[in-house]
Amino acid sequence: MDSGAASHPRYRDPYQPIEARVDDLLARMTLEEKVAQLGSVWVFEVAPGGRLSEELAGRRLAHGIGQITRIGGASDADARAIAALANVLQRYLVERTRLGIPAIVHEECCAGLMARGATVFPQIIGLASTWEPRLARAMAARIRRQMRAVGAHQGLAPVLDVARDPRWGRIEETFGEDPYLASVMGIAYVQGLHGDDLREGVVATGKHFVAYGVPEGGLNWAPAHVGRRELLEVFLPPFEAAVREARLRSIMPGYHEIDGVPVSADPELLTGVLREQWGFDGIVVSDYTAIDNLRGYHRVATDKAEAAVQALLAGIDVELPSVDCYGEALLDAVRRGRVPVQAVDEAVRRVLTVKFTLGLFDHPYVDEERAAATFDMPEDRALAREIARRSIVLLKNEGGLLPLPRDIGRLAVIGPAAHSRRLLNGDYHYPAHVDVYRQMVMVPGEQPPFMPPMPPPGADLEQWEAEAYPRHFTPFVTILEGIRARVGPRTQVTHARGCDVTDPSTDGFEAAVRAAREADVAVVVVGHKSGLTRDCTCGEFRDAADLSLPGVQAQLVWEVLRTGTPTVVVLVGGRPVALGDIARTAPAIMAAWIPGEEGGHAVAEVLLGEAEPGGRLPVSIPRKAGQIPVFYGHKPTGGRSQVLGDYVDVEAGPLYPFGHGLTYTTFRYDGLVIVPEAVPADGQVEVACQVTNVGERAGDEVVQLYVRDVQASVTRPVKELKGFVRLHLRPGESREVRFTLDLCQLAFYDRKWRRVVEPGEVEVMIGASSQDIRLTGRFVITGDQIVAERKVFITPVTVT
Known part of the structure; x- marks a missing residue:
């Protein structure tokens, strides 16, 4: 530690504003210490077998480190051992490095903390099938408690990709094919993981920015062939919703490319859209090895230094899972003037801001004895x-x-x-x-330090x-x-x-x-x-x-x-x-x-x-x-073969449509009310109906609201989900469901790339699935076209 610690530098004062603490600390850092904050290290690279190696730590942590990768997920440690090792690593960083900067520990937490003994919740595609954001929020809150108990601060979830190709193996990690459903469930997940105060919360990471869920041929890491309008209206909204509504604090770009540019090297997306348009103020972390992929996979960089420069200037703040391009290669690039120190400072400032927001400088350690009690209660x-x-x-x-x-x-x-x-x-x-x-x-020449046993050959599984x-x-x-x-x-x-x-x-x-x-x-x-x-x-x-x-x-x-x-x-x-x-x-x-x-x-x-x-x-x-692709929100010319409709060998429609699901009872929909029937482009419409259980058993119904712009200046989907609610009704019970639809939710990008709401007729559909529509009606948008500056991501629903 430096002698300045004795005088209690400003960055160590918990009563100072975070911005002032960041300014003070950043001014004290050497270039090596700054670049170290943009890197990460696998837990077993410094603690093989679960024990800190002084030699390895001296090499890998001498200048500090930005993140530690998977103390729980890359070991066979139980909750107490994970917490104990987290404390050992943080103590080394706080007490044995010059400035004493703690690390963010990140873990995978798609459907539960990925660690021995942690709760294994249903995979996300199942969570999406509940159509209940409260469950997403509750699940993420449970994950948050388990993560913080063992010293983890960032979760690499949720997956906000709109997935429209079931050949792609990762579809199970997503909230499905619809941007509205993904937005609502994603917001809830982020809110649950963050909690009310990030000093006791976990930073959520929205991934894989963006359009990663529609890869060429359904193949992982393959290019995404999406047009600009589709990108803006389908694939970006779940991420924007999480940023604006839940203040998402971390983003992870995908491995893929869009129109010739790898997303990890795309400043238009990572800086222009994220930071300048949306006001994102968190950190962008690379997917594992994605920065070096610019060299070895995409072949847009000649060496690791150039890959580091492209990624940093595009907007990636932290390299995961281990220092590679953001090590000596980045240092050399800065020293040679290939990247300005200011770009490094901006990324470090964002990393430090998140660390202070998490409370790491003031409370870097966890209670090891209490950790075990938090797992799988x-x-x-x-x-x-x-x-x-x-x-x-x-x-x-x-x-x-x-x-x-x-x-x-x-x-x-x-x-x-x-x-x-x-x-x-x-x-x-x-x-x-x-x-x-x-x-x-x-690690070359070294096997990971664990293993739960494997079944022997020929064993009864x-x-x-x-x-x-x-x-x-x-x-x-x-x-x-x-x-x-x-x-x-x-x-x-x-x-x-x-x-x-x-x-x-x-x-x-x-x-x-x-x-x-x-x-x-x-x-x-x-x-x-x-x-x-x-x-x-x-x-x-x-x-x-x-x-x-x-x-x-x-x-x-x-x-x-x-x-x-x-x-x-x-x-x-x-x-x-x-x-x-x-x-x-x-x-x-x-x-x-x-x-x-x-x-x-x-x-x-x-x-x-x-x-x-x-x-x-x-x-x-x-x-x-x-x-494939088969999805409900296709354009009027999609979803069928012209002129006869079906394929030669099979029907063109899905086997089971989006939103489908049967019950053990029967529900009746009636009493559709749309008020007003004529509304200006900046107004709201109330859409209400009665839902009654006319069967002999209690049951659940998911009431789904779809809309269709009947005629527009560019082609529009035949249906768009704009609201839903899950009801539980006893036999004979009836409830009124009322949606408050803000017309800015109908906005789209016109031929001049303005986000507009146009006058004209809008069809309203309420049903039990995207195909099982029970009630239909219309309203008219009056007056002049408007440019929609305001955005609303969730349709309020009232049930009485």
């Missing part, structure tokens, strides 16, 4: 179960097969996902992600999971276990795995068919294995050209259907499945997505009628991959 598991239950989408229920009676005589539970814990995990859940570290060397998970992972409830826990005492439940997710062997078919023939009902649980390794079928790096069930699972379903036993197909996984003729033949189909640790209980509750299916699709499910 009973209320966390209860929330995970609620989200999983409310995420389940009933796609088909022919003849009212569901719900099953609790006292059913014989029930066969079949399929590779029926009794698997691993298949209830998404790609950025801890149990799935540790497979990555097993299969790669993160279900038996191995039952024994290994309680010791090394968060406890999970499989779907088979959930069913057995809920059926009546006289119900006989048999189980047959049938096949693996990808293995071509059909050796298990005979036992599965026998179990089905002997049962009153068969429940076949099939789907995908999510993760980042080659044995996975969805998740990051795991893109697919075929959307049918992987392996021989479709054959297994057919063999069970041929027995004539009434069959329920339960789909597990993060990618929508094109079921083909199975969708026509199977009497009941349910999408459970990736339901997490309490998924077994949730699925069983819905199957047996203890809970009502209320989830709705956040994506359209195509009939075949050849239809």
Whole structure:
């Protein structure tokens, strides 16, 4: 520490304004110390085996460091050990470096803190299926508490990409295909992670800026072919909503390019749009290795120094996950005048501002003894179960097969996902992600310092999971276990795995068919294995050209259907499945997505009628991959083949549309009111209707508001979601739903690239899905066209 510490420099005074503290500290820093704040280090690069190495720390942390990467996510440490190591690393930085600047510790937290023992919530595509922002906010708040308890300050979530290609493996991490739904759910997630005060909160990171969810061919990291108007109206809004409504404090650009420019080197997006247009005042962090990708992948930089210059001048403040281009290469570029020191200072100022805002200088340590008590508490598991239950989408229920009676005589539970814990995990859940570290060397010549065990060759996977998970992972409830826990005492439940997710062997078919023939009902649980390794079928790096069930699972379903036993197909996984003729033949189909640790209980509750299916699709499910892209908000000339409509070999529309989901009861919509029927372009419209449960069971309905600009100066989508609310109604109960639609939400970019609201007729549609429209009406925008400076991202809804 420098002698100035004794005089208590201004940056150490907690009563000084943050701006003054940043100014004081920045003025004291050498160039090396400044550049160090723009870098990061993997935890095992300085603490192999979970113990600080003085030698490695002396080399990697001598001038301080901006961020530490994944103390929990890249180790096998439990909560107390994570907190203890965080304290050790912070103490080194505070007490052993000249200026004593603490580090931001970042972790993955897409659907739960990615660390041993932390709660495994349902994957985000399932959270989106709840259509309940309150659950997104509640989940993120639970994640925040767990992260801060172990010394983590930044979460690399949420994914705000609008995803319109289910071939892309990462669709499971998104809120789906619609910009409004992604905006509303994304705002809620950011608010939950931030909390009311960032001194006790976690910085959320919106990713992957921008249009990353529509890659060429559905292939990860591939170019995004989007036009400027589509970029402005579809893909940017969820990010802008999070910045303006939730004050998002971090952005991560994607690996991809748009129109020849890698996003990580695009100042028009990272500075022009983000900072100058939106007023974003947080930090932009690179995706892992993305800066060097400018050299080795995109080939727009000749060396690491040029890659660093391009990224820094574009607007990237911090290089993740480890110092590479933002080390000696950047220092050399500054010294040679290839980048001005002012650009470094601006980035460092943003990094330090976030650190002060988080309270790191005043409270750099955490209570190690209390850390363990914060992981996977009973209320966390209860929330995970609620989200999983409310995420389940009933796609088909022919003849009212569901719900099953609790006292059913014989029930066969079949399929590779029926009794698997691993298949209830998404790609950025801890149990799935540790497979990555097993299969790669993160530091040359050094293996990551952990490992939960792997199943030995030829092991019974279900038996191995039952024994290994309680010791090394968060406890999970499989779907088979959930069913057995809920059926009546006289119900006989048999189980047959049938096949693996990808293995071509059909050796298990005979036992599965026998179990089905002997049962009153068969429940076949099939789907995908999510993760980042080659044995996975969805998740990051795991893109697919075929959307049918992987392996021989479709054959297994057919063999069970041929027995004539009434069959329920339960789909597990993060990618929508094109079921083909199975969708026509199977009497009941349910999408459970990736339901997490309490998924077994949730699925069983819905199957047996203890809970009502209320989830709705956040994506359209195509009939075949050849239809892609399939999304509801297409232009008037899209969505069909001219002039006859369908493809030669298949219908042009989706198998199941956006917003679709059945219930165990029936709802009636009536009494549409639109007030006023004529309104100026800067006004508001009230849209109201009555929704009544006319069935015999209580149930959930998601009331969806869509609009269509009937005629405009540029082509407009046939429908745009502009509001929604989820209701729970008892039999005979009726509620009024009232949407307050601000007309600036109808604004679009005209031929002169002005964001305008034009006069003319607007069609209003209220329904149970994008195709199941129950009520329609119209209003007229009067007067002159206006340029819409104001933006509203959420439509208020009142339920009475």
